[in-house]
Amino acid sequence: MTTMIAGDDVYAIAEDLFAAMVDGEPGTVRPWTLPLPDWTDPVHAWVDLHGDWSGRAVVTTERATADDLARALLGLPAEEAVSEEDLQDAFGEVANVVGGNVKSLLPRTGTMGLPQVASVAPLLPGSALVTQVLLDWGGRVLELTVRDVP
Amino acid sequence: MIRVLVADDSRVMRQIVIRTLRQAGYDWDVREAADGAQALDAVRADEPDVILSDWNMPGMTGMDLLRRLRQEGFDTPLGFVTSEGSPEMRALAEREGALFLIAKPFTPEAFREVIDPVLA
Numbered sequence: 668m669t670t671m672i673a674g675d676d677v678y679a680i681a682e683d684l685f686a687a688m689v690d691g692e693p694g695t696v697r698p699w700t701l702p703l704p705d706w707t708d709p710v711h712a713w714v715d716l717h718g719d720w721s722g723r724a725v726v727t728t729e730r731a732t733a734d735d736l737a738r739a740l741l742g743l744p745a746e747e748a749v750s751e752e753d754l755q756d757a758f759g760e761v762a763n764v765v766g767g768n769v770k771s772l773l774p775r776t777g778t779m780g781l782p783q784v785a786s787v788a789p790l791l792p793g794s795a796l797v798t799q800v801l802l803d804w805g806g807r808v809l810e811l812t813v814r815d816v817p
Numbered sequence: 818m819i820r821v822l823v824a825d826d827s828r829v830m831r832q833i834v835i836r837t838l839r840q841a842g843y844d845w846d847v848r849e850a851a852d853g854a855q856a857l858d859a860v861r862a863d864e865p866d867v868i869l870s871d872w873n874m875p876g877m878t879g880m881d882l883l884r885r886l887r888q889e890g891f892d893t894p895l896g897f898v899t900s901e902g903s904p905e906m907r908a909l910a911e912r913e914g915a916l917f918l919i920a921k922p923f924t925p926e927a928f929r930e931v932i933d934p935v936l937a
Contacts, residue, residue: 683922684922687927768900770901770903771903771920773903
């Protein structure tokens with residue numbers, strides 16, 4: 668089964684996520700209009716979706732941005748260090764919310780795995796990009812992708 | 818004071834749920850559980866007034882927790898707080914006797930919309 672997850676839908680999910688749980692107000696994200704820069708110290712968080720359609724929702728950003736996301740989610744001050752555990756937990760939850768909402772767009776929802784976080788992009792041989800959204804969060808870029816996994 | 822048990826395998830998400838409860842105006846006594854099994858133990862030890870549980874947790878899921886509680890005779894009101902808010906999941910939650918399902922991302926208003934009618 669093939670499926671179409673529209674970029675606009677994924678962008679709307681991200682907008683809601685940042686407005687409701689990260690920044691507590693709307694309008695803090697907008698589309699990233701420049702080319703995607705090369706990652707220097709990336710972090711990837713993803714969840715796998717299984718069912719009539721199987722795929723993966725991945726969120727990627729620079730570690731410093733993921734740290735800021737974790738601080739925002741945890742309500743920590745800007746100068747406070749973020750532990751590896753909190754970074755994995757918080758950034759994994761970002762992917763979990765994105766993936767759960769992507770799953771809700773599918774005609775039949777199937778099941779969803781637990782969030783995973785790593786500094787190396789997960790390999791998915793044979794997968795195909797369904798949609799890619801680039802998000803500008805205060806001048807920092809986040810990449811959200813959904814891939815079809817055969 | 819209402820006593821709530823918040824079950825989620827993410828510490829960050831438990832913290833956000835607790836913060837959102839306060840922002841929604843609920844000054845409740847809060848306990849936390851890191852998965853369904855911990856939540857089950859917590860209910861057996863000291864039944865809370867309400868449970869807010871994630872659905873997708875390792876080991877015992879939120880749905881497993883709900884079913885197990887009912888099997889053991891606990892009728893503790895349980896609401897899901899989950900990233901998976903599809904109509905299919907909502908229907909399943911309702912069929913199994915969940916009080917409500919709050920989809921992530923959520924706002925204090927979303928909490929009030931489902932919790933206020935239950936308290937009324």
